[in-house]
Amino acid sequence: MCDHSGMSTRIAVIGGGIAGISAAHHLLEAYPDADVVLLEMEATLAHHTTGRSAALLLENLGTPSARALCSASVQFLREPPGDLVDAPLLAHRPVLHVATREQSDQVDQMLDEGRSATTPTIEVDLDEALRLFPPLRRERLHRTIVEPDSADIDVGALHQAFVRGFRRAGGRIATSTRVDAARPDGDGWRLETTDGDLGADLVVNAAGAWGDVVALGAGVEPVGLQPRRRTAFMVNGPGLETTGWAFTEGVDEGWYIKDDGPQMFCSLAEENPSEPCDAKPEEMDVALAIDRINEATTLGIRSVNSAWTGLRTFSPDESMVIGPDPEHPTFVWCVGQGGSGIQTSPGAGRLTADLALGGEPSAVFAGLVLDEVAPGRFRGRR
Ligand SMILES: Cc1cc2nc3c(=O)[nH]c(=O)nc-3n(C[C@H](O)[C@H](O)[C@H](O)COP(=O)(O)OP(=O)(O)OC[C@H]3O[C@@H](n4cnc5c(N)ncnc54)[C@H](O)[C@@H]3O)c2cc1C
Numbered sequence: 001m002c003d004h005s006g007m008s009t010r011i012a013v014i015g016g017g018i019a020g021i022s023a024a025h026h027l028l029e030a031y032p033d034a035d036v037v038l039l040e041m042e043a044t045l046a047h048h049t050t051g052r053s054a055a056l057l058l059e060n061l062g063t064p065s066a067r068a069l070c071s072a073s074v075q076f077l078r079e080p081p082g083d084l085v086d087a088p089l090l091a092h093r094p095v096l097h098v099a100t101r102e103q104s105d106q107v108d109q110m111l112d113e114g115r116s117a118t119t120p121t122i123e124v125d126l127d128e129a130l131r132l133f134p135p136l137r138r139e140r141l142h143r144t145i146v147e148p149d150s151a152d153i154d155v156g157a158l159h160q161a162f163v164r165g166f167r168r169a170g171g172r173i174a175t176s177t178r179v180d181a182a183r184p185d186g187d188g189w190r191l192e193t194t195d196g197d198l199g200a201d202l203v204v205n206a207a208g209a210w211g212d213v214v215a216l217g218a219g220v221e222p223v224g225l226q227p228r229r230r231t232a233f234m235v236n237g238p239g240l241e242t243t244g245w246a247f248t249e250g251v252d253e254g255w256y257i258k259d260d261g262p263q264m265f266c267s268l269a270e271e272n273p274s275e276p277c278d279a280k281p282e283e284m285d286v287a288l289a290i291d292r293i294n295e296a297t298t299l300g301i302r303s304v305n306s307a308w309t310g311l312r313t314f315s316p317d318e319s320m321v322i323g324p325d326p327e328h329p330t331f332v333w334c335v336g337q338g339g340s341g342i343q344t345s346p347g348a349g350r351l352t353a354d355l356a357l358g359g360e361p362s363a364v365f366a367g368l369v370l371d372e373v374a375p376g377r378f379r380g381r382r
Pocket of ligand 1: 047050053206208309339
């Protein structure tokens, strides 16, 4: 794609997490002649939220637009292009929600919501629940629900698939390069980075928790993003005989756990607000998760091998923000990935590329109401 002077369109993607790299890959797929550079402030890509997730594909998660973006992503996740990956990205893993007697109403609510779900959500008896996650304490269980078609995602391989596609198509990646500000320059932008200035015709803001910081630095009205902490940690598990075990969580989303080789991956599933930062775990959050998991299971967790915290970043209505800014059409948003940015990344990246230069969404987005992700939808509300 060239402008009238014969120059390739210069696109700068800010952020090397899953959102930025997918957008960058899809932009070059859609516009092979464009000159696309991805700018990442850290020394390595995927250092922040993308490298800290639970790596799950759970199709019935989040707002209707998040589910539509997930549906648009499933084909890529199930049958990724053979030249971009060496092994399957998904490994089957059922998701089990468990409820005590007092939480029975939440089960009904979940089953109700599940009726319009993309994939089945079914109630199972306690024997089946114990088969799916043997350490559960039967006396604490009252009702249990399964989402049988869920899967683990190989996040590293997915991210690398986009890196491969992007690099092969001529894309450039600049790590340790922070964008500090962007000034309008003709129809495009002059970016001030820690590595010097850079001209771009189009800027894609995929800066995760820093999405509003990047917008403010460009003189663009922020959308009101809220990063929320979520802590995860690894403990020793009962051994390697965990084949077929479910990802298991309290129906109140107060804890979750899954096996990861000889260890168990655990989380408090908390949603505490935070500033954009390199979030670190707090002892109290880990201790509370251990209490809850020990109450619900016979695992008897006493010590932690490693712990980390990631920021899940939400827009005010919890749907993503994708597409050109209404007042600055050469400033394109791809933020607000919340708790589903991995499983929606093929779709979110492709939609960003579809809309970036004023185009229409591809047919895979037939189930998506575009207004639900439109960057202008919060304007004038605050
Ligand atoms: C504990 C936990 C469990 C999760 N589980 C799941 C799950 O099971 N399934 C799922 O789909 N999702 C899950 N998520 C959510 C998912 O991880 C996120 O939605 C996703 O990683 C967000 O990706 P991102 O690219 O938007 O953000 P990030 O990965 O944070 O990337 C943003 C990048 O922008 C860079 N950046 C910021 N500002 C600048 C700047 N000025 N200049 C240059 N670079 C900049 C940052 O350094 C960062 O690398 C989970 C998250 C957590 C924390």
